[in-house]
Amino acid sequence: MADQTFDAIVVGSGISGGWAAKELTEKGLKVLMLERGRNIEHVKDYVNATKNPWDIPHRGKNTQQMIKDYPVLKRDYTLNESNLDYWVNEKECPYSEAKPFDWFRGYHVGGRSLMWGRQSYRWSDFDFEANAKDGMGVDWPIRYKDISKWYDYAETFAGISGSIEGLPQLPDGKFMPPMDLNCVEKDVAARIKEHFKDSRRLIIGRVANITQPHNNRTNCQYRNKCWLGCPFGAYFSTQSATLPAAMKTNNLTLRPFSIVTKVLYDKDSKKATGVEVLDAETNKTYEYKAKIIFLNASALNSAWILMNSATDVWEGGLGSSSGELGHNVMDHHFRCGASGEVEGYEDKYTFGRRANGFYIPRFRNLFNDKREYLRGFGYQGGAGRQGWGKDVAELGIGADMKEAMTEPGKWTIGMTGFGEILPYHENKMYLDKAKKDKWGLPTLVLDCEIKDNEKKMRTDMMNDAAEMLQASGIKNVKTSDNGYTFGQGIHEMGTARMGKDAKTSVLNGNNQMWDAKNVFITDGACMTSAACVNPSLTYMALTARAADFAVSELKKGNL
DSSP states (O other): OOOEEEEEEEEESHHHHHHHHHHHHHHTOOOEEOOBBBOOOOTOOOOOOOOOOGGGGTTTOOOOOHHHTTTTTSTTTTTTGGGGGGGTTTTTTTEEESSSSSOOOOBTTTTGGTTTOOBBOOOOOHTTTTHHTTTSSOOOSOOOHHHHHHHHHHEEEEOEEEOOOOOOOOOOOSOOOOOOOHHHHHHHHHHHHHTTSEEEEOOOOOOSBSSBBBBBBBOOOSSSOGGGGOOOOBBBOOIIIIIIHHHTTTEEEEOOOOEEEEEEETTTTEEEEEEEETTTOOOOEEEEEEEEEEEOOOHHHHHHHHSSTTTOTTTTOTOOOOOTTOOOOOOOOOOEEEEEEEOOOOOOOOOOOOOOOOEEEEOTTTTTTSSSSSOOEEEEEEEOOTTTOOOTTTSSHHHHHHHTTTTTOEEEEEHHHHEEOOOOOEEEEEEEEEEETTSSOOOEEEOOOOOOHHHHHHHHHHHHHHHHHHHHTTTEEEEEEEEOOBTOOOOOOOOOOOOOOOOOOOOOSSBBBBOEEEEEEGGGGGOOOOSSSHHHHHHHHHHHHHHHHHHHHHTTTTT
């Protein structure tokens, strides 16, 4: 690459990195976006997106070799033949678990924006004020009013479909027309609303799948193959939305196979001068210079880069002066709830494969409700009718079995709680300089667990789900707790948190590092608490807001 100097460098190309590239290029900056993995081109490289299951060698099932090669990925649904090459090679990129931690990573252009669940919810002031009110962690330096217009901006560009509900704990947004609840979900929603006097509400999920054509993207086709990459561009990803916008400016240079090993820091100016990059293919080292740096490599990897930077100034790395870098790791705990069987809809069936489910917003520890734990949870779920895969115990083979398989099975409904994990200082990550990856770089040790607060919450997550289903007339209701391992929510947050004081946080209220004012972090690392809703929409809004601030400061000569 001939030109080694840019106005801005963006590290990472996932949801927040793509947004940073879009915003900075559209404001006229020459931007270098660095991605440690390979390039994946929109449509062309979605190699299994239009295939049928029988077109894939093992019908998407796991082989023994896959199970051997991916010991972490195999722990959950994430191991799947259909999109195996979207996930990290675990032999090349190991990590250590001081306590069990399932780290599911995607190192390629687009990152996990290609595989995410797309549920997109705003935070409310119940979330931004929670730390201050109950004394956990540190207070957020912002409130809902500071980010509301940026939620508007992010939703309008990304394309979020959803319903207007008027709930203070789940602010409404700029939505495309919502997807529909199916007939069972509509009836259950009505019964929950009536039984609980509208203190609990079942709504359609707010999802980053467009329901109308938008910005050269075609609306959702109800294929529910999102994690294979969408050739229609129907769900928000870097490839479908932010990268085309950034490329359109002619201000973006994208460099894949570029592992950022450190932020280069000048102790005299107290600013970053650029980054050091290890080429993942050639093992050659390069330096790139810029006036502004956005770290968007994911909560754990952005903190890894900082820990590996400026160690001659701070032993713990750039951003470690507060003692909080790498601490306060959060996720969402889930995998518990209730399910049951539905009677009376034998003449009804669904059409298409809706890439969404229902959502029940948080109702615990709000308004007049007070529990013996802090914070709360919401539910994601769905109702459906069993198809050809149902069990026909009395039939083994032959025409009678074939005939039975053409008839749909019973209706079922289930919901899973997603609960907030508090920002415990002792939940942390740190570098293991003795254990190296394929490129000779130090690896991460993850030391995190849920505590009594979350365990008490899980009891309510099960029992409240059962209560709602029983109140709706659902039969054979059963609760379940399938256990939770840190990381399974794939919502890592908190390793370089925002705050009001440089002594207790890594970033200020503009996502700007206290230790290097021209470095910004807007991925999950910046989060000061976790709330109980999916965080990606908040990353988008914070990134757009921080980019606007950074460019303004640059023009003023402050950076």
